[in-house]
Structures are given as C-alpha cells and as structure tokens.
Amino acid sequence: MSVAVLGAGAFGTALAVALGRKEPVTLWARDVRAMQDSRQSPRLPGVTLPDSVTITDDLGQAAACGTLLLSVPMQQLSRLLDQIMTPTRGHALVACCKGIDLTEGVGPSALITRHQPDATPAVLTGPSFAADIARGLPTALTLACSDEATGRAVQAQLSTPVLRLYRSDDMIGAELGGALKNVIAIACGACIGAGLGDSARAALMTRGFAEMVRLAAALGAQADTLSGLSGLGDLTLTCTSDLSRNYRFGLSLGRGEPFDPAVTVEGAATAQAAAQLALDHAIPLPVCTAVSDLTQGRLTVRQAMNTLLSRPLKDE
Numbered sequence: 001m002s003v004a005v006l007g008a009g010a011f012g013t014a015l016a017v018a019l020g021r022k023e024p025v026t027l028w029a030r031d032v033r034a035m036q037d038s039r040q041s042p043r044l045p046g047v048t049l050p051d052s053v054t055i056t057d058d059l060g061q062a063a064a065c066g067t068l069l070l071s072v073p074m075q076q077l078s079r080l081l082d083q084i085m086t087p088t089r090g091h092a093l094v095a096c097c098k099g100i101d102l103t104e105g106v107g108p109s110a111l112i113t114r115h116q117p118d119a120t121p122a123v124l125t126g127p128s129f130a131a132d133i134a135r136g137l138p139t140a141l142t143l144a145c146s147d148e149a150t151g152r153a154v155q156a157q158l159s160t161p162v163l164r165l166y167r168s169d170d171m172i173g174a175e176l177g178g179a180l181k182n183v184i185a186i187a188c189g190a191c192i193g194a195g196l197g198d199s200a201r202a203a204l205m206t207r208g209f210a211e212m213v214r215l216a217a218a219l220g221a222q223a224d225t226l227s228g229l230s231g232l233g234d235l236t237l238t239c240t241s242d243l244s245r246n247y248r249f250g251l252s253l254g255r256g257e258p259f260d261p262a263v264t265v266e267g268a269a270t271a272q273a274a275a276q277l278a279l280d281h282a283i284p285l286p287v288c289t290a291v292s293d294l295t296q297g298r299l300t301v302r303q304a305m306n307t308l309l310s311r312p313l314k315d316e
C-alpha cells in the first residue's frame, strides 16, 4: 500500500518527512515551484524533505496511492476531494485536518464519504506540532477508522519508532475533539492575552472540555473518545503552548494586537460551525458561541468574559 500526502503545508510536510524515514512517500503540492529547488515548504522553513519523498503537482499520480493523507486546511477539503478524479475504491482517505466544514456543517469523515463515496475514510488527529514531528520527537496520535481492517493496516503503515498511533473506530469523536480544542484554545489565548490569569484559563479548559463532550455525544460520538489523545490530549497541548497558532491568535485578540491573516487558524471557522450546531441541536455551548462572536467582532474579550460569568449558576 503506497502512501501520498496531499497538501504541502506545515503538517503535510512534517508527515512526509516522518514517513519518508521508513518508506517512499509522494507529496502533492498545489504549487511545487516554491519547493522543488529547496525541498522545503514555505510553511515549515528549515525542514528539508528527504530523497525518499517525491514532490509532485500531478494530483492523479499522487491519488493513485492506496493511502492518501489529506493535509489541507479544513475549509479547503471539499474542494480537494472534488479534484480527485482517480478511482478511490479500496483507498484509505485519511483526514489530517481539524475542523468542521462551514458550508456542510460536518467534519472531515462525512465530507470524504459525501465527496468520494467509494473510498474508506479515516481520521488522523491528536496532540502534535508539525515542527515536533519533523524533528522526530516522540508523538502519540489517534488513527480512527470505522472499518477495522483498514484501521489496523493504516495504523501499522503510519506508525514509526517515534510516531505511535493508537487505533479507534470512533471517527466522529476523534475529529470533533481535534476540531473543538482549537476553539477552546482561542478562548484560552484571549484569556491570557487579556491578563485574566491562569485560573480563568483552567476554568475555560475544563468547561470547554464539557462542551466538547456534550456536542460529541449529541452527534453520535462514543463517550470515552473525548478523554483520549484526540480530545483531552490535544486540548491540553493547544491551550497551553505558544507554538499553537489558535492559542497565539487568541493571545493577539486578548492583547488587542493584529494577527497575520495568512496564518492558518482553524478554530475561527470551527467556532462558527459549532455555534450553529449548538442552535440546531439545542445544546448549550457558551464558550464556543462566545469565541464565534469574538472572532467575528460581535463581542470584545471583556464582553465575552462578562457573558460567560453572568450565566445563571448551575450544577457541575
């Protein structure tokens, strides 16, 4: 089973580097000119792709591989799926993006099923910064696939001595953990940036986690998936590290500073999608909804804080 990574940003490049240490990898990029001489992605400068990685802009060639790692930003995933013309029956399409599609209101596994119905969808998610993976630092991730045989095969194929994949059959739970932790990370960054303190951040992480569990349960996830790497694990990393773009975006909101719009911040669109799902399913998601309002300029950080603190008292 050959492997290709579709999307040559920071994460796709890091995955290609990690897998390229043990097997040949095809890396598809929209624009290869920026990479072919340097063998580096502008999104992950300083990391050079090994010779085992073939860089191509031929999507047909890349999509002929049996395992496809989809590493474009979430709001670009449906467009990429529609561009794949190669038959995908029997191919594993592994979503590596974290988010909820704003137009269709679903996560990556449902998007794969809708746009490439012959393929077997899977989800790779969990606490991992691209730079850490590229450096070969130890990392543990969740590989979720509802087809057991495919899940086991992809788990074995993508695991390396330092990249340890745990298998799950709960794609909904795994992908919602990865999507929603970005929203809570924006809230935590805003909290720290505005000087509201570590205690407030701990409260946001905990109450945010409760929202993740609540929405995931309503959408059919298994109860314990959110406590794993893809949920609590990634929430912990992203809400506490300056390496996180979502957290840094929140910091800039809290400080009232501008933020580079070219940086991928998945949590902003996911907050909007989550706020809509909260309305559709009549589930209270106050932190996600506040982040949605904050990132769309409908609330200031102070107003968001006041909105959360003035809610009626309730049982934990």
Ligand SMILES: NC(=O)C1=CN([C@@H]2O[C@H](COP(=O)(O)OP(=O)(O)OC[C@H]3O[C@@H](n4cnc5c(N)ncnc54)[C@H](O)[C@@H]3O)[C@@H](O)[C@H]2O)C=CC1
Residues within 6 Å of the ligand: 007, 008, 009, 010, 011, 012, 029, 030, 043, 071, 072, 073, 074, 076, 079, 080, 096, 097, 098, 099, 128, 129, 130, 131, 263, 264, 266
């Ligand atoms: N960077 C990280 O540490 C991690 C990122 N992820 C996830 O991976 C996904 C991708 O993020 P990054 O690689 O970090 O983003 P990035 O901003 O570094 O790169 C995105 C790449 O996608 C390309 N792209 C955008 N639209 C495209 C399209 N329609 N067709 C082809 N290529 C397109 C861009 O040219 C760019 O190279 C996100 O969902 C993110 O949450 C997951 C784990 C870690």
Ligand SMILES: O=C(CO)COP(=O)(O)O
Residues within 6 Å of the ligand: 098, 126, 127, 128, 129, 182, 185, 234, 237, 238, 243, 244, 245, 246, 247, 264, 265, 266
């Ligand atoms: O998903 C990630 C870590 O697991 C990367 O987080 P950011 O997208 O916030 O940088």
